[in-house]
Amino acid sequence: MQAQRGLGAVLPLPRAVALAAGRPEAACYRCPTMSEPAKREFAPDEHVVVEDLQKTFGEFRALKDINMTIRRGQIVVIIGGSGAGKTTLLRMLIGLERPTSGHIYIDGEDIAPLNERGLNRVRKKCGMVFQYAALLDSLNVMDNVAFPLREHTKLKEKEIRERVIDKLSILGMEKIENRFPSQLSGGMRKRVGLARALMLEPEFLVYDEPTSGLDPLTSRMVDDLIHETRDRFGVTSVVISHDMASALKISDYVFLLNKGEIVGEGTPKALVDGKSQLANDFLESSGIDAKALLAKTPHNPSG
Ligand SMILES: Nc1ncnc2c1ncn2[C@@H]1O[C@H](COP(=O)(O)OP(=O)(O)OP(=O)(O)O)[C@@H](O)[C@H]1O
Ligand SMILES: [Mg+2]
Numbered sequence: 001m002q003a004q005r006g007l008g009a010v011l012p013l014p015r016a017v018a019l020a021a022g023r024p025e026a027a028c029y030r031c032p033t034m035s036e037p038a039k040r041e042f043a044p045d046e047h048v049v050v051e052d053l054q055k056t057f058g059e060f061r062a063l064k065d066i067n068m069t070i071r072r073g074q075i076v077v078i079i080g081g082s083g084a085g086k087t088t089l090l091r092m093l094i095g096l097e098r099p100t101s102g103h104i105y106i107d108g109e110d111i112a113p114l115n116e117r118g119l120n121r122v123r124k125k126c127g128m129v130f131q132y133a134a135l136l137d138s139l140n141v142m143d144n145v146a147f148p149l150r151e152h153t154k155l156k157e158k159e160i161r162e163r164v165i166d167k168l169s170i171l172g173m174e175k176i177e178n179r180f181p182s183q184l185s186g187g188m189r190k191r192v193g194l195a196r197a198l199m200l201e202p203e204f205l206v207y208d209e210p211t212s213g214l215d216p217l218t219s220r221m222v223d224d225l226i227h228e229t230r231d232r233f234g235v236t237s238v239v240i241s242h243d244m245a246s247a248l249k250i251s252d253y254v255f256l257l258n259k260g261e262i263v264g265e266g267t268p269k270a271l272v273d274g275k276s277q278l279a280n281d282f283l284e285s286s287g288i289d290a291k292a293l294l295a296k297t298p299h300n301p302s303g
Helices: 013-020 085-092 116-123 142-151 157-170 188-197 218-235 244-250 268-273 277-285 290-295
Strands: 046-057 061-073 074-080 101-107 126-129 204-208 238-239 253-258 260-266
Touching: 046 074, 046 085, 046 238, 061 085, 061 238, 061 253, 061 260, 074 085, 074 218, 085 204, 085 238, 101 116, 101 260, 142 157, 157 188, 188 204, 188 218, 218 238, 218 244, 238 244, 244 268, 244 290, 253 268, 253 277, 260 268, 260 277, 268 277, 268 290
Parallel strands: 074 238, 074 253, 126 204, 204 238
Antiparallel strands: 046 061, 046 101, 253 260
16 A cells, blocks of 8 residues: 655654745755755554565565555554464564564654664553463463553552453453463453553554464454454554454455565455455455455445
């Protein structure tokens, strides 16, 4: 998707100075007399923008020329087969892993060159729901969910406990705070993982395969939960999935990732109606009737 540029964006300083001085000719972004490099402009709704991102592990190119725009409040699904690079991309989006080259702008700030301290500041604005919930087995639900508050805030214990119980209750889980992860069902573990990811009230939330390993009914509940979480907390969400049916149902926008490259993108409707051979291959290999599925998806806004 081509990023919209210039809508209400903040002017880079040299350009603003040149304009204020009545020298519009000096306000061009790539003026050779400027010592400052040209700066990227962002529209207010461009929450996360990825440009020319590459990731290599030794000789292996895990991600190639990734470009993405994720708009504020959107639910974006990245879909691709095993080993396509989905988790690697997700971890880079929230500063858990560094790109080999390229840019990741969050709220207009490029996080790629940040040092560890800068990355920690960015990570506090982001939440991640891990592929296998990743709860700490030796801690009960209270201590698992309270973990980010104890790590990153100076809140008193009473306040922490109240916030944990409140978040668990919003997600439909009452009186489970003394249970250990081994005493929870798969769906409950996912919800506890989501509660933990929400504790620092992130603006940007990423989910790694939130429905993997769940039965169809529980998967649908998790899909609904992703929607409710966006609606209730206004978070921008990126969801990784193997599952085309779920992707089409929950997303505002989809990226297709294959062997480290984005091979297709669009709204669910555009992908289903489109002529892209690669997108059609993806849809066909998923074995679902995508058109019928979209027709009966009430909350899909992409029509
Ligand atoms: N730290 C690492 N060192 C070396 N190779 C890695 C590392 N992390 C990931 N890879 C490789 O990068 C590729 C992409 O891995 P990634 O975990 O991102 O895939 P994925 O799309 O999330 O797969 P899955 O659906 O199985 O979770 C794989 O070939 C993997 O072996
Ligand atoms: Mg993965």
